Amino acid sequence: MVTKLLLESAKDKNLTKQYVTFWLENKRFGIDILDVKEIYSDVSVTPICHSTEDVRGYINIRGEIYLVADLRMLLGLQKTFINVEEKLIIFKDHLFESFGVVIDKIADVVSIKDSEIEKFSTDATEIHEGYLWNNQFKIVEGIFKTENGLILILNGENIVQSILSKSKHNQAQ
Amino acid sequence: MSDFEQDMINDFVEEARELLASIEDDFIILEKQKDNPDTELINKIFRAVHTIKGTSGFLGLKNIGRIGHIMETVMSKIRDREIRPESDFVDALLAGADLLKRMTANIAESNDINIEQIYDKLSSIVNIVEIESVLFDKTENDVKKSVSSSDSSTVQLNASEKNNTQQEVDDKLIAEFVLDAKKIIDTIESDFKILKTQLVNPNVTLINKIHRAVDTFKSTSELLNFYNLYKTTDQISIILLQIRNHQIIANDEHIDIIIRAIDKIHIMLDDISYSNEMDLTDFYNDFARIIQSKSALNTQVGGKKIVVSEVDTSKENDNIYENLTKSDFIPDNKEPLLIKTPEASNTVRIHINVLDKLMRLAGELVLVRNQQIINIHQSGGINRGIIQKLDKVTTELQETIIQTRLQPIASLFGKFPRVVRELNRKLNKEIVLKLNGSEVEMDKTIIELLAGPLTHLVRNAGDHGIEPTEERIRLGKPARGKIELKAYHEGSFVIIEIVDDGRGINPNLIKKSALRLGMKTEADVLKMNESEIVNMILLPGFTTALEISDISGRGVGMDVVKESIEKVNGTIEIQSQIGNGTTVYLKVPLTLAIIQCLVITSEGNYYAIPQINVEELITLYDNDIDENIESTGDQEIFMLRNTLLPIVHLNECLQHSRKFTKKDKREIIEKNSQSNRFHDLDYSSDNNQYCSIDHSSELHFAVLKYGKHKYGLVFDKIIGTEEIVVKPMHPFVKNLKIYSGSTIMGNGKVALILDVENIALHTSIDFNVNDAFASRNKVNKIEEEKESILLFKAGDKEQFALALPIVKRVDQINLSEIQKAGNEEFYIKDNIPIKIIRLNTIINVSECIESDKMYLVLPKFSAKPCGILASEMCDIKDIPVKINTSTYVAEGIMGTDIIDRKLTLFLDLYRIIELSDPSYIISEGKIKKPMFPNIEIKILLADDSSYMRQLISGYLVEAGYVVVTAEDGNVAMEKLFEQKFDLIVSDIEMPNMNGFDFITNVRKGNIQSEIPAIANSSLNSPDIINKALECGFNKYIVKIQKEKLLSTVSALIEEALNN
The missing domain is CATH 2.40.50.180 (CheA-289, Domain 4)
Structure with a gap:
């Protein structure tokens, strides 16, 4: 209930939302903290053969099996091989049940006013200042400028949508 | 449909199912006490049917409502002693209950199910009663009553019809009243149940509450001119007042009449427009009697008196059906009902998801505990006591949680009295059913899945096992046959025995049938012992129909039983003694959520294969790998005790995310055979890229089965068997059919559970082609x-x-x-x-x-x-x-x-x-090679011996020809259709199609029929040679004359080219 209230009030432009930020290929990303259930440091997953390459595999967290996706792949970035700093962001159930993504390195939680986010709804491959990736599913929904650089704001729902549609495509094959 | 409505319907279905299951037995008990039915029992059934009717009406389930309504009417007649629960009536009621069950099971289509037949049957009972009562009344010369009675019968009929059509009452006011009234009456009813428990010392507040509600009801119905409603409620109100004022001590009769009144109100409310036409005179009389008798109550056992008076009326009704003597009736039998406290509810309904979560958490707790135990060992045993306690509690917790999913098997056994009753009626036998171990608990899903097979087995036992009564008497057996159902635990399994004392299964008949059906050979049968023979009736397609009965032989459908038992990972075994009876043992696991799996690895990852699919494990070492695994072009096969087992590699299956094509399969075989070959001469180390499967030492595979198919699945390593908790696949990867679920292993890692059937489909194992190959190859293997x-x-x-x-x-x-x-x-x-x-x-x-x-x-x-x-x-x-x-x-x-x-x-x-x-070397003119340097000459070589193919094609290739080989005439024909050749070299003696037939077909056909052909055989008799030439060979060369063959080939080709 509290979450719902918070979500609703968050629509208010002047409200400050907190974002969990993290790094992916030297770019900083942020995702609404209300979408995040926890950050998990063990990323040793069981691969699921035949799945799309966005899917890393399964992981057991406290007796529950989570599906882990690779955020790099979802954004059309290169695959990494070994990265000890990788972390798992587990999403809350309201986004999708038992689901998380792997990111390169975790950073701070940042408070950002809604009005400070430069929104864009392009699905172009090139997003901003030479940042190149596939934004077909509008995973990146806006940009926030700080003194230290940009934070790209991600949309959790669209992350889920992108996997769902890809998995459907996989089935069609 | 909104979620809410769907939830409502789901709740209804659940409730209806429970109610129906609970009353089924009651019907049968009711039938047994037909002379003196237990009021409490009748009321229980009545209430159950009523609840179903009421809710279904609310949810718009018309058919269920109609059947419920008519059953309710019948029950009310029974309760009012207007009819006795005769077998025919109970039959009809059971049929009704079955229909309700069917409709609730398929709630969405319940309105489309044809209910007329059963409805008519039930309503005919009501009619009979009405007519009977008319007759009865007429003998009494009570004209007024007869008229009103027949009136009420038409009302009943109309009412039931109107139930469908009169759903929409235009008058909003009335509709509102009815709605309100229903709510009120429901409250009253539930309050009454409480009141019933405190008859001796009633709670005044409660009575007041009920009274107030009744009063409101009364005045409203008066206002709306529902006379009958008014009067009924008025009567209730009077009794209530008397109870409150301690003018009477409430007893069961009071409660009973009030419940009857409430039910009448229900009926009236359901059909409000007809309520005034209902005849309630009898009812009012009863009321009057009770109210009047109040003065006597303090001194007399009023309950009994009323019972007797009721009995008197019902007795005369009985006389209409059967000439019962009065002595048959023992009024004392029916003691005033004990004041029963309503079953204190000590159960809670919990959603299965909650249980699953509990289970999962308990599993995780076990892991944490294990880690902690390791930790303790390392830290030298500090706090060991605490950890031991944790250990114990965790284990107990897990076991308890597993228990929550279990249900007593009674819910399954409970339906068999009825099954046996029907058998008795249908077969005219006397069979007694004994149930043993109804308290044994097992997983709900398994219990549900067992219902079908168990019914089949009990029917079989009754139908074919137990002899007709006369025969039993003749044989000196007790006249009544006995079927016993027993359940008991054995480890993590439950054993269910179905024991009958019938004639048993005659192994000789089974043997004969098996031979007749060609399932076994004489030699097979000789080797079998008696129990093995008896168990043959479980084989698919087995029947002794000829010997045992015209309709169904014992064993028909036993394979289906076996299949469904195996579906729940169980086994079935039959023991039989001629003349003494048959015992069927079913062994089923306690739960399905935990299954036994074979755990293996492939590329370092763990996979689980359900044990039920695993036939055996085979490991091949060194040379055996190459010698025993062959390929047929696009399918690898293993010779397993004279059957051919197709082999697939799990690694390959996992690497190819698309369904295998023939090309894929060929490539894989190529790859494997290359790595095999390198292994032959220990070259494997130089060719690492082909050594995805380590051939240097051993090759493991499991023989898996699904349905009637079997195949071998090659994997890397066996870990062992483990009991695992199955979890479904995540929605994102649910489309991957090769997995049936996932699980967490003891080490905390996630393992995927393989779907044996879909792996076979994914890897395109063509079992049919393989069968064909098997037959062909067998001949080749043995003879050619x-x-x-x-x-x-x-x-x-x-x-x-x-x-x-x-x-x-x-x-x-x-x-x-x-x-x-x-x-x-x-x-x-x-x-x-x-x-x-x-x-x-x-x-x-x-x-x-x-x-x-x-x-x-x-x-x-x-x-x-x-x-x-x-x-x-x-x-x-x-x-x-x-x-x-x-x-x-x-x-x-x-x-x-x-x-x-x-x-x-x-x-x-x-x-x-x-x-x-x-x-x-015999040389008739040296061959200059290559003979035809500028053109590619293609030769089709047919020879059944691979050695000869190798040898001869070697010669031909050496001489510069392109050679395509075929192992018999059939294959050669196929090749001939596929590609163009310049010449044929063919053996004579070949399987499937020999050289004569082959060349005849070629010459007769219209594809390359003019092609030059050489017969090349070790047969060296003039007859054969002449025949070969007659059939169409151009030349005949006796094997093996290399130079002569080559020179003939070149001569024929030259000739052909010149033409």
């Missing part, structure tokens, strides 16, 4: 593919092989008899000098060991006599040969094969002779 091979040694290292057909003879010689002439050595036999060829002088092999006893291998068809010197004759073998040409190719060697685990070199005899001295 085998070669007679002469194995011998010259040096101490190598073993050589020659095909026996090209060997003229082997002479034993003494080394001292060898004579030298220049560089050459000769051996004189029958005055003919035979040239001795030492293999080490021609090919790179070890030197010949010399001893007194030496051997000389003489070839057929050499121009001058010559022989290969050998030191030892090893063996002559008839074995299938697969010459591996790419492993060891040198001049004079055709290839290698592994025979008796030894690498064996197959000699190209003619090449060796040629190498030693070209003049020894």
Whole structure:
């Protein structure tokens, strides 16, 4: 209930939302903290053969099996091989049940006013200042400028949508 | 439909199912006490039916409502002693209950189900009663009553019809009233249940509450001119007041009449417009009696008195059906009902998800505990006591949670009294059912799945097992047959026994049927013991129909039973003694959520295969891998005890995310056979890219089955078997059909559970093609593919092989008899000098060991006599040969094969002779090779012997031709359709289609019918040669004359080209 209230009030432009930020290929990303259930440091997953390459595999967290996706792949970035700093962001159930993504390195939680986010709804491959990736599913929904650089704001729902549609495509094959 | 409504419906279905299950037995009990039915029991049934009716009406489930309504009416008649629960009526009620069950099971289509037949049956009961009561009344000359009674019968009928059509009452006011009234009456009813528990010392507040509600009701119905409603409620109100004022001490009769009143109100409310036309005179009389008798109550046992008076009326009703004597009626039997406290609810309904979560958490707790235990060991045992406690509590917790999913088997056993009752009625037998171990608990899903098979088994036992009564008496058995159902625990399994004391199964009949149906051979049957024979009735398609009965033989459908038992990972076994009966043992696991799995690895990841799919595990070592795994072009196969088992590799299956095509399969086989071959000569280390499967030591595979298919799945390592908790696949990956779920292993890692059937589909195992291959290959294997091979040694290292057909003879010689002439050595036999060829002088092999006893291998068809010197004759073998040409190719060697685990070199005899001295080869004009340098000449070579194919195609390829081989005429025909050839070289003796038929077909056909063809056979009789030429061969060459064959080939081709 509290979450719902918070979500609703968050629509208010002047409200400050907190974002969990993290790094992916030297770019900083942020995702609404209300979408995040926890950050998990063990990323040793069981691969699921035949799945799309966005899917890393399964992981057991406290007796529950989570599906882990690779955020790099979802954004059309290169695959990494070994990265000890990788972390798992587990999403809350309201986004999708038992689901998380792997990111390169975790950073701070940042408070950002809604009005400070430069929104864009392009699905172009090139997003901003030479940042190149596939934004077909509008995973990146806006940009926030700080003194230290940009934070790209991600949309959790669209992350889920992108996997769902890809998995459907996989089935069609 | 909104979620809410769906939830409502789901709740309704759940409730209805429970209610129906609970009343089924009651019907049967009711039938038994037909003379003196237990009011409490009737009320229970009535309430159950009523609840179903009420809710279904609310949810718009018309059909359920109608059936519920008519059943309710029947029940009310029984309760009012208007009818007795005769078997026919109980039948009809049971049919109604069944129909309700069916409709609730398929709630969405319940309104489309045809209910008329059963509805009519039930309503006919109501009608009979009405008519009977008319008759009865007439004898009493109570005209007024008869009129009103028949009135009420029409009302009943109309009411039931109107139930469908009168759903929408226009008058909003009335509709609102009805809605309100229903709510009120429901509250009253539930309050009443509480009141019933405190009859002796009623709670005044509660009575007041009820009274207020009744009063409101009363005044509203008066206002709306619902006279009957008004009067009924008024009566209730009076009784309530009397109770409150302690004018009467409430007893069961009061409660009973109020419940009846409430039910009447329900009926009236359901059909409000007809409520005033209902005849309630009897009812009011009862009321009046009770109210009047109040004065007597303090001194007399009023309850009993009323019972007697009721009995009097119902007794006369009885007389209409049966001439019962009065002594049949024992009013004392019906004691005033004990005041029963309503069953205190000690159960809670919990959603299965909550249980699953609890289970999962408990599992995780076990893991944490395990880690903690390791930790304690490392830290030297501090707090050991606490950890031990944690350990114990965790285990107990897990066990308890598993228990929550379990249900007593009584819910399954409970339906059998009815099944047996029906059997008795239908078969005219007397069978007693004994239930044992109803308290045994098992997983709800399994209980549900067992219902079908168990019913089948009980029916079988009653139908075929138990003899007709007369026969039993004749045999000196008790007249009543007995079927016993027993359940008990055995480890993590539950055993269910179905025991009958009937005639048993006659093994001789089973044996005969099995033979007649061709399922077993005489020899098979001889080897079997009695119990094995009896258990044959579980085989699919088995029937003894001819012997046992015209309708169904014992065993029909037993395979279905077996299948469904196996579906829940159970087993079935039958024991039988002729004359003494049959016992069927079912062994089923306690729960399905936990299944036994074989855990294996592939590429370092864990996978689980349900144990139920695993037939056996096979590990092949070293040479066996290459020798026993063959391929048929696009399918690898393993010879498993005379059946061919298709083999797939889990690694490959996992790597190819798309369904295998024929091309994929061929590539995989290519890959595997290459790595196999490299392994032969220990080349594997140089060719790592092909060694995804480590052939250097062992190859594991599991023989898996699904349905009637079996295949082998190759994996890397066996971990062991484990009991695992199955979890469904995540929605994102649910489309991957090769997995049936996931699970967490003991080490905390996630493992995927493989779906055996879908892996077979994914890897495109074509079981049919394989069957065809099997039949063809079997013939080949046994008769044609085998070669007679002469194995011998010259040096101490190598073993050589020659095909026996090209060997003229082997002479034993003494080394001292060898004579030298220049560089050459000769051996004189029958005055003919035979040239001795030492293999080490021609090919790179070890030197010949010399001893007194030496051997000389003489070839057929050499121009001058010559022989290969050998030191030892090893063996002559008839074995299938697969010459591996790419492993060891040198001049004079055709290839290698592994025979008796030894690498064996197959000699190209003619090449060796040629190498030693070209003049020894029959040559009619030397072949200049290549003959036709500018064109590609394609030759189709048909020969059933792979050795010959290898040899002859070797010659032809050497001479510059392109050769396509076929193992028989059939295959050759196919090849001929596929591609264009310039010439055919064909053997005569071949399986499936021999050379004669082959060439005849070619000449008759319209594809390449003019192609030149050479017959090439070891048969050397004029008849055969003539026949071959007649059939259409251009030339006939006796095997093996290399030079003659080559020259003929080139001559024919030249001829063809010139034309």
